[in-house]
Amino acid sequence: MENQKVPCELDAEVALIGAILIDENLIIQVADLLSADAFYDQRNKILYQSMLDLSKEGSGVDVTVLLTYLASHNKLEAAGGQDYIAQIADAYYTVANVDTYVDLINNAYIKRSAIYTLQNLSQDGFNVDLSAFDYIDKAEKAIFELSKTRRVQPFKKIENVVDNVFEMTSRMSEMTEDVIGLDTGFAPLNKYTQGFQPGQLIILAARPAMGKSAFAMNLATNVCQHNKNGNAAVALFSLEMSAEQICERMYACDASIRLDQIKNGRMTKVEWARFNNSKAKLKRYKLYFDDSANTTVSSIRAKCRKLKAEGDLDFIVIDYLGLIEGESALSKSSTLERVSAVTRGLKNMARELEVPVLALSQLSRKVEERDSKKPIMADLRDSGTIEQDADIVMFLYREEYYFHNSERKGEADLIIAKNRSGNVTSEDGVAFSFNGPFQRFSEKKEGNEL
Numbered sequence: 001m002e003n004q005k006v007p008c009e010l011d012a013e014v015a016l017i018g019a020i021l022i023d024e025n026l027i028i029q030v031a032d033l034l035s036a037d038a039f040y041d042q043r044n045k046i047l048y049q050s051m052l053d054l055s056k057e058g059s060g061v062d063v064t065v066l067l068t069y070l071a072s073h074n075k076l077e078a079a080g081g082q083d084y085i086a087q088i089a090d091a092y093y094t095v096a097n098v099d100t101y102v103d104l105i106n107n108a109y110i111k112r113s114a115i116y117t118l119q120n121l122s123q124d125g126f127n128v129d130l131s132a133f134d135y136i137d138k139a140e141k142a143i144f145e146l147s148k149t150r151r152v153q154p155f156k157k158i159e160n161v162v163d164n165v166f167e168m169t170s171r172m173s174e175m176t177e178d179v180i181g182l183d184t185g186f187a188p189l190n191k192y193t194q195g196f197q198p199g200q201l202i203i204l205a206a207r208p209a210m211g212k213s214a215f216a217m218n219l220a221t222n223v224c225q226h227n228k229n230g231n232a233a234v235a236l237f238s239l240e241m242s243a244e245q246i247c248e249r250m251y252a253c254d255a256s257i258r259l260d261q262i263k264n265g266r267m268t269k270v271e272w273a274r275f276n277n278s279k280a281k282l283k284r285y286k287l288y289f290d291d292s293a294n295t296t297v298s299s300i301r302a303k304c305r306k307l308k309a310e311g312d313l314d315f316i317v318i319d320y321l322g323l324i325e326g327e328s329a330l331s332k333s334s335t336l337e338r339v340s341a342v343t344r345g346l347k348n349m350a351r352e353l354e355v356p357v358l359a360l361s362q363l364s365r366k367v368e369e370r371d372s373k374k375p376i377m378a379d380l381r382d383s384g385t386i387e388q389d390a391d392i393v394m395f396l397y398r399e400e401y402y403f404h405n406s407e408r409k410g411e412a413d414l415i416i417a418k419n420r421s422g423n424v425t426s427e428d429g430v431a432f433s434f435n436g437p438f439q440r441f442s443e444k445k446e447g448n449e450l
Contacts (some may be wrong), residue, residue, distance in 0.1 A: 007111040008040035012104040012420050013178070017047050018093035019101070024061040026098055027051050034102050038109035043080035048077065063089045080149040107224040117272045137298045182315055182356060186443055187224025188430040192416050192423055193392065194314065196223075196356035200421075201347040201389055203321075205361040206396035207368075211412060212360050213241070215396060215404075216317050217249055219358065223315045224285040233286040235304055239323035243289035247282070249439040254278040258437040286312060296325050297345035301352075308353050316353075318346070320360035321386075343389040361386065363395070374427055377417055378415055393418035398434065410434055413442065 018025045030274075036049035050069055051061045059065055067085060070076040079085065121139050130138075135325040181195030189261060206212040210444060220234045238246055252259040255278040257271050267275060290303060300318065319323070324342045343359075350357040363379040375395040380386050387393065395415040400406045415429035431444040 006040070007115070009101075009104040009106040009108045010041055010044075012101040013039050013041055013044040014088055014091075015093045016098065016101040016105065017044060017051070018088045018091055019095045019098055020051055020061060021066070021089050022065055022093065023095045025096060027055045027061050030098060030102055031055060033044055034105060038105050040112070042078070043084060046070075046075055046079040047085070049080070061385060066440040083447065091265045114445060131301075133294075136300070137296075140173065140302050141298070155227050182223050183226040184219055185226045186219075186432075186441075188443060189414065192419060192425065192430075194422060196358075197391075197421060198354040198356060200353045200356040200391040201343070201350050202356060202358045202392040202394070203361050203380075203386055203390040204358060204394050204396065205363050205375065207363050207375070207401075209401060210396045210398050211436070211439075211441070212396050213319050214253075214434075215412075215414075216319055216358060216360055217246060217439065217440050218253065218315050218441050220315070221250060221253070221282075221285065221286060224287055225301075227314060231282065231286060232314040233288070233307065234289045234315045234317065235290065235307055235313060235321070236317045237295060237300055238289065238291045238319050239293075239295055240319060241291065243291045246289065246291075250282055251275060252438050254281060256438055256440075259439060260437070262420065288312075294325055295323070297342055297349065300324075301345070301349045304353055304355075308355070313353065313355055316360040318357065320362065321346075322362055337374075342384045343386050346390040373397070373399075374413075375415065375417075387418065390415065391420045395429070397429065410436075411444070 036045050039045035039048055054061050070079050153334055179190050179195035181197040183195055184190055204212050220236050223232050223234050250263050251262050255274040259265050346357050363375050367373055367379050377387055397413045399408045412432045412434040413429035416425045433442045433444050
């Protein structure tokens with residue numbers, strides 16, 4: 001690979017500078033589209049940066065003003081001198097091709113940046129103090145940052161935004177269904193959320209043994225079944241249970257067979273038939289498990305990016321938030337700082353991948369210390385920015401867990417305490433039936449399981 005040329009567009013660099021000298025208003029047009037760092041030739045870089053500086057000061061950008069500015073800042077010789085600038089100014093460059101010049105310069109700059117980044121990453125690989133996982137994470141982050149390089153989007157005019165909202169509302173008015181996001185499979189939840197929306201971070205919190213893992217599992221299979229004609233893809237990250245343990249619960253829920261029977265294999269012929277039918281049904285779901293230990297937001301994001309790139313990602317479930325490890329830089333941080341960084345990372349991931357993310361969370365023991373056991377926002381454990389970052393916060397509550405003589409045996413309340421895009425429930429929430437042996441939540445209506 002000898003005599004390889006570094007990617008650069010010297011002609012486009014000179015042509016852009018020349019066009020700006022012809023029409024000084026062009027510097028305003030390109031200022032947010034192109035940085036001085038994108039220029040390969042040092043002379044052109046200094047000239048363009050000087051033009052940007054003059055524009056910010058409100059000065060004109062003609063040859064005389066530019067030469068005066070360079071001389072006063074001792075940059076004239078570094079910028080090629082008076083002869084080089086005069087040569088550019090005397091040539092004719094069409095202002096109509098400015099966008100093309102910008103694209104050419106940016107394209108070469110991105111390729112150079114990629115080359116330099118990969119060269120640096122190659123050298124980092126020889127660092128004995130850098131673990132393999134940290135090295136891979138560093139490489140993945142670097143490549144993703146390069147992939148995000150885009151031209152700055154212009155302002156949106158209100159006339160266009162108004163039209164967009166009107167058209168969206170008109171389309172919604174013609175829809176007969178209430179769900180505009182992912183169908184959760186639960187009509188009451190769909191009513192409050194209109195379905196889970198792309199970019200949302202949804203928190204499902206409860207005290208231990210309330211059934212939050214079972215509810216999340218129900219949501220995962222419901223999304224697979226009720227969206228995209230049964231082809232919706234779900235990534236399920238389990239930090240507590242193995243993939244096999246989760247699948248046992250899915251079998252129990254779908255086949256209506258007690259979980260303990262599935263674990264010991266003691267089933268009747270009829271139950272074995274249902275078990276076999278469930279096997280065929282569950283295998284059709286586009287459900288991806290990850291039960292890796294030592295999971296970080298970066299590792300979750302990297303795996304989900306791959307699924308998204310392959311077109312196989314509609315929903316992410318994480319069980320649970322408190323077990324996600326902090327990045328190496330946060331290894332000595334407090335629990336509050338770590339959880340805050342995790343929730344911000346999950347929210348950013350949801351927006352980046354444009355899919356809803358459901359993360360489970362524990363509630364603090366403060367619930368046990370008061371008369372009313374109904375969870376509230378203040379009960380979010382090590383909350384940090386959970387309440388701030390989440391678009392939806394839901395709580396699960398089962399009265400019979402605390403009050404054994406309760407008349408509400410086999411019932412659970414889903415309380416929506418925060419909902420950025422819709423309404424919240426009362427403190428009583430929405431009533432569900434919960435069948436523990438089958439690990440199944442069902443809607444309730446007038447006391448009957450639907």
